Amino acid sequence: MSIATPSAVETFTVTLIIRRFDPEIDTEPRWQDFDVEMLPTDRVLDALHKIKWEQDGSLTFRRSCAHGICGSDAMRINGRNRLACKTLIKDLDITQPIYVEAIKGLPLEKDLVVDMEPFFQSYREVQPFLIANSKPKEGKERAQSPEQRARYDDTTKCILCAACTSSCPVFWTDGQYFGPAAIVNAHRFIFDSRDESNVRLDVLADREGVWRCRTTFNCSEACPRGIQVTQAIAEVKQAILRGRGA
Amino acid sequence: MWSWVLHRITGVAIYFFLLVHLLDTALIRVSPEAYNAVIGTYKNPIMGIGELGLVGAILFHALNGLRIILIDFWQLGTKYHRAMFYVVIGVWLVLMIGFTPRHLINVFSEGAV
Known part of the structure; x- marks a missing residue:
């Protein structure tokens, strides 16, 4: 008796057109296409792996966990910022080539890799950590009710992939703008009932702060975690007008 | 995103209109004849379509x-x-459907004010 073989899984060929840039050779980025044989369960990240492992080892991109939580592999796929590890190829239009390029607005280093330093610089400037100077009342804990926790639940989901910030047309033209991701992470603490600092509101009341937001909603559409980014920014604007957060 | 793009384009367009509008209105201070002459040149179909825009x-x-x-x-x-x-x-x-026919009839009927 033979071991039952599963019926052959249907594969399909898809063309990826990738924006390549090697700073040691190229003066300008160039588009290069690759044909890859894929399974319906494959993601864009699998296609990139296949190209790197079987066709062109010089293809450069970032990825770490490959499961949508480390935030390393945000890239512009068919003109939209997404995580390569969360984008199933079959969900895209596979009759057309798939365009893959690095996220925009940050300095291009190589192929799909950009310099994230300006992004993290803005992140650090909003002081994304709990600031509390008072002693916790009776006991060791800073108690928080489920309602108080729910107030900022949405903005705790950020994985710092930069998909939002690099989809923002204001950030493309004005690199000084803090960008949606930094504001989301400020929101996380501004609306935390345990936090006692107003420093983030002062930082974001700057002319390169929240008032640069033109409510284009690109960030909300780009976020792979489904954070309502524009709403978070609107709430920070309101908090600045009121002069306090939580 | 497209609402924002349209908002920018219309905003810049309105700004340039206002610039020209301030200048031609200021002509009344120069002389009413100059003002009339300039405003008179606006009465042609191309400007009429521009007004629609x-x-x-x-x-x-x-x-x-x-x-x-x-x-x-x-x-x-x-x-x-x-x-x-x-x-x-x-x-x-809705507003444009109401405005456009009325305006174009005015523009293309000669001598109408």
């Missing part, structure tokens, strides 16, 4: 401006921003 741009900018105020100050604004955009387009279309 101007009204369209101002209407869109005004209506979308209200939408942006709601996004900033109404709690549910960010939730319903898309629906509000369709409302803006809808109201804009």
Whole structure:
């Protein structure tokens, strides 16, 4: 008796057109296409792996966990910022080539890799950590009710992939703008009932702060975690007008 | 994104109109004859179509401006921003359908004021 073989899984060929840039050779980025044989369960990240492992080892991109939580592999796929590890190829239009390029607005280093330093610089400037100077009342804990926790639940989901910030047309033209991701992470603490600092509101009341937001909603559409980014920014604007957060 | 792009384009267009408008209105201080001469040159079909574009741009900018105020100050604004955009387009279309035939009849009937 033979071991039952599963019926052959249907594969399909898809063309990826990738924006390549090697700073040691190229003066300008160039588009290069690759044909890859894929399974319906494959993601864009699998296609990139296949190209790197079987066709062109010089293809450069970032990825770490490959499961949508480390935030390393945000890239512009068919003109939209997404995580390569969360984008199933079959969900895209596979009759057309798939365009893959690095996220925009940050300095291009190589192929799909950009310099994230300006992004993290803005992140650090909003002081994304709990600031509390008072002693916790009776006991060791800073108690928080489920309602108080729910107030900022949405903005705790950020994985710092930069998909939002690099989809923002204001950030493309004005690199000084803090960008949606930094504001989301400020929101996380501004609306935390345990936090006692107003420093983030002062930082974001700057002319390169929240008032640069033109409510284009690109960030909300780009976020792979489904954070309502524009709403978070609107709430920070309101908090600045009121002069306090939580 | 497209509402923002349109808002920018109409905003810049209105700005340039206002610049020219300030200059030609200021001509009345130079002399009423100069003013009349310049305003007289506007009475041709090309400027008439331009006026149609101007009204369209101002209407869109005004209506979308209200939408942006709601996004900033109404709690549910960010939730319903898309629906509000369709409302803006809808109201804009209704107003333009009302305005366009009337305006074009005026522009293309000779001598009408």
